[in-house]
Amino acid sequence: MLDETLTMRVLQLGPHLLGFYDGRVPGRRYHSPEPNWLDDGGYALGICSYAVVDGPSAIVYDTHLSLAHARFIRRTLEARGVRDIRVVLSHWHLDHVAGNAVFDDCEIIACEETARLLSEKRAAIEAGALDSLPEISPLVMPTTTFSGGLELRCGDVEIELRPLDIHSRDGVSMYFPKDGTLLAGDTLEDTVTYVDEPERLQEHLVGLAAVATWEFSRILPNHGSPERIAGAGYDTGLIDATRIYVEHLLAAAADERSSRLPLRTLLAEPLARGSITYFEPYEAVHKMNVDKVRRQVSNN
Numbered sequence: 186m187l188d189e190t191l192t193m194r195v196l197q198l199g200p201h202l203l204g205f206y207d208g209r210v211p212g213r214r215y216h217s218p219e220p221n222w223l224d225d226g227g228y229a230l231g232i233c234s235y236a237v238v239d240g241p242s243a244i245v246y247d248t249h250l251s252l253a254h255a256r257f258i259r260r261t262l263e264a265r266g267v268r269d270i271r272v273v274l275s276h277w278h279l280d281h282v283a284g285n286a287v288f289d290d291c292e293i294i295a296c297e298e299t300a301r302l303l304s305e306k307r308a309a310i311e312a313g314a315l316d317s318l319p320e321i322s323p324l325v326m327p328t329t330t331f332s333g334g335l336e337l338r339c340g341d342v343e344i345e346l347r348p349l350d351i352h353s354r355d356g357v358s359m360y361f362p363k364d365g366t367l368l369a370g371d372t373l374e375d376t377v378t379y380v381d382e383p384e385r386l387q388e389h390l391v392g393l394a395a396v397a398t399w400e401f402s403r404i405l406p407n408h409g410s411p412e413r414i415a416g417a418g419y420d421t422g423l424i425d426a427t428r429i430y431v432e433h434l435l436a437a438a439a440d441e442r443s444s445r446l447p448l449r450t451l452l453a454e455p456l457a458r459g460s461i462t463y464f465e466p467y468e469a470v471h472k473m474n475v476d477k478v479r480r481q482v483s484n485n
Contacts, residue, residue: 189215189253195261196233196415198405201342202366205249205258206233206411209464215250222316223250226379227280229466230408234281235359235368236262239340243267246359246368247275247407248284251319255284273337273346274327275370275407276353277302278381279310285325294335295327296348298355303327351392351427353381358396365402366418372396373423375409376448376467377430380474383481386431393428397421410462422460429455437475438482444475 192213196204208215209231216223227250235246236258243262248255262270272288274295275281282303285293295303303326306315313320335346343363349356351372359368371379372392380386403418413419433451437444443451448463448471455461 189251190257193254193257194411196411198235198415199364199366201237201239201339202361203236203238203261204233204405204414205236205254205261206231206414207250207254208232209411216319221318222279223283223319225469226278226316227408230464230470231411232280233405233407233409233411233414234258235405237339237342237344237359238262238265238267239342241266241268242340243270244337244339244344245270245272245288247281247370248272248288250280251283252287255287258284259287271337271339273357273359274299275357275359275368276355277306278353278371279316279321281370281407282324283321285321286323289325292329293325293327294329294331294337294346296346296355296357297330297332299357300327300330302355349392349396350385351389351396352378354385354388356392360399360401365400367396367399367401367404369404369406371407373404373406373419373427375406375413375419375423375426375461376464377452377461377471377474378427379408379470380434380477383434383474383477386435386478390428390431393424393431397424397428410464413462420460422455422458426452426455426461434474434478438478444479447471 194206208228214224215228234249237244270291272293277299309315311322337344345360347358349372356372
């Protein structure tokens with residue numbers, strides 16, 4: 186039987202923080218050669234879920250791409266002596282909730298908007314009819330919801346859940362006040378953000394301006410370079426690169442020439458600074474982003 190987590194990497198990111206990274210494997214697709222959300226939105230781009238661990242307690246930040254990935258996370262934690270697990274969802278997108286069923290006996294925490302969106306789209310998600318196959322069935326729903334921010338503890342580790350209206354209106358970041366680490370979910374992404382709400386890019390710019398005022402020591406996104414995540418992480422340059430890119434998309438909505446620029450050209454400055462890294466599969470994401478934004482303008 187094929188080992189479904191053969192390419193999964195466990196990253197030790199601090200005394201109480203683990204990363205579970207999969208994807209960005211040249212020539213390999215996980216689910217199917219046909220277009221699908223799991224490969225094209227997650228595995229091909231690389232994706233990392235996280236776990237805060239202190240003694241017998243753990244908080245998992247997103248349940249990853251599949252049940253197999255989630256089982257791997259749970260087995261790894263339990264092998265380290267964890268017996269009490271809670272889950273926090275960064276937002277509602279499929280590559281972040283696909284493993285929820287593995288944690289159906291745990292508290293699953295999400296903001297109210299995430300719970301609402303999952304409930305609204307549940308039938309389509311379970312049927313594999315929302316974006317594409319594979320289906321997520323059953324889709325296990327959050328058990329605890331909150332609005333605004335929320336403070337948690339995992340053993341002695343203090344955690345702040347902070348809302349961020351970037352990428353999706355229900356974004357929830359995880360901030361560690363003692364060491365300044367920010368788990369950004371999909372609010373920040375390397376090489377570029379994936380646009381799901383083209384009509385709300387101006388609101389996302391407001392969110393980017395807000396997070397730029399926070400004090401932190403490193404940013405760890407869910408989608409990014411495994412070497413950067415395992416190393417020093419990202420700094421404020423990732424925020425600035427995302428702002429530059431979103432502003433470009435807004436300009437491209439009305440300028441066909443601008444819409445055809447490749448990523449190496451339009452992001453030359455943040456790439457030269459090392460704020461982000463160039464990863465060729467994001468060219469397809471960029472083309473899709475431009476098409477979405479231009480369609481949004483034409484429909485209005």
